[in-house]
Amino acid sequence: MSSPCAQHQHAHRLIQQPLTELTEKLRRGARKVTVPRQAILDVLRKHASPLTNKEIHAALGKEDCDLATIYRNMHTLELLGLVRRYDFGDGAARFELSAEEGSSHHHHLVCTHCGFIVEVDECFPEEFQSAIASRHGFTQVQHRLEFSGRCPKCQSR
Amino acid sequence: MSSPCAQHQHAHRLIQQPLTELTEKLRRGARKVTVPRQAILDVLRKHASPLTNKEIHAALGKEDCDLATIYRNMHTLELLGLVRRYDFGDGAARFELSAEEGSSHHHHLVCTHCGFIVEVDECFPEEFQSAIASRHGFTQVQHRLEFSGRCPKCQSR
DNA sequence: AGTTATCTGCAAATCAATTGCAAGTGTAGA
DNA sequence: TCTACACTTGCAATTGATTTGCAGATAACT
Structure with a gap:
């Protein structure tokens, strides 16, 4: 369609959220940039260790987002490459921002x-x-x- | 079955099952050599790939042993070092005979x-x-x- | 603002794994 | 060989993580 200026990345940053390439990836995947998704990614940005769904839920404040929504979104975010899934063998999956989002392999x-x-x-x-x-x-x-x-x-x- | 008689001293003991060191380990751990345990180990001996609890249960014939018994025994056998637990990330633990029982690390x-x-x-x-x-x-x-x-x-x- | 495919919350359903309890069974010792 | 008792088992119920159906929101595009 139009000619996107890929080099012009630092143009004007978003006002509410520092959504560097998150937005891009979500939109590229035909996904919406929703409040719960931004909140989940914010939580992950603030934590050094990988978190479980339940921990993310707790960090969000139980009322802000349903646990099922977190489960669903972790799948989506993993699929789009925004987060990486880990399994420490303790029965609950854990997630971290993926390499492109700050952490390296x-x-x-x-x-x-x-x-x-x-x-x-x-x-x-x-x-x-x-x-x-x-x-x-x-x-x-x-x-x-x-x-x-x-x-x-x-x-x- | 032409095997060099390594342990002729217990000849009268083992009539039904070739329980080389399994018996030893179980007894050393103050555990009993029960029918389900022997059957589980037999199933594992016959399979090259690690099996899930459910697969072991199915291989035994559902009526021969309760699934809960298999779960309990896999813990016991793992603790005694007779089997090794693996997790391929697909939601179900898998088990293999451990090194001393034939396979190496x-x-x-x-x-x-x-x-x-x-x-x-x-x-x-x-x-x-x-x-x-x-x-x-x-x-x-x-x-x-x-x-x-x-x-x-x-x-x- | 209107349309629509995507989301979300809520509740119910799955699925692996665990546990309580009463009855059953190896094992060591008599 | 017989007995006692700790270890085991079957069964049913429970736990804990994860998934799913559905109806009401919501983001994104026109």
Whole structure:
């Protein structure tokens, strides 16, 4: 249709919300920029560790947004690449803003006793992964890698 | 079944089941060698890929053992080190006989489309893991690592 | 402002996993 | 071989996370 000026990114920022590329991605995916979605992303921006749906719900104030809406939106946001899903094996999915939204690709080290979470930059070697993929004829291979152990504070017990 | 008689001393004991060290471990852990437990381990011996509780239940024949019993026993067997628990992120835990029971430590590559599972021998480098542990002061650090991708047969769709 | 496809809240439904309880069963010891 | 008792099991109910149906809002485009 019209000729969008892609280079003119710093034109005029939105007034209410700092919606850098969130808006773009949502609209590109034929999704609406709704109050709950902005609120969820705001909560994630303010937290360093990945949050569960319930934690996001609590952080929002229970009345601001239904829990089912959060569940639905986390799927949507994950699909659009705005958030990344993690599973620490404790029965509840956790979410973080994805790389393009501030954090870079990383894994986690979780204390099995108190739940304390540290980000870990080490990653499974890319060349190993390629070797695995080609050996078995798989494509689009990804990995999930999480570490667990006992944090310094919990070692006395 | 031509096996070198490794444990001839208990010959009169084991009539029905080839309970090599399973029995030992169970008894050492003050657990009983029950019909459901033997049946569960037998099912796992016959399958190459890790199974869910429900799959084990189905393989046993629904009437032979209650599903709750399987859930309880998988905990017990995991605790005693007879089976290893895996989580492929699809909402149901899966189990495999643990290393001492035939398989050695390994990870999995799962097809996101059809669920086909391949064993992967590559592992996260031990020296990296040690470095991570000491950097953050964690002890007893373990990792969970699973790969996913599209298997050869599913690439045409 | 009007239209419409997308959302949202609410409640009910799923699904995996856990638990209480009474009856059943291995095991060690007599 | 028999007995006692701790460990197990089946069954039903429960928990906790996640999903879904539906009717009433709402964002986005004209």
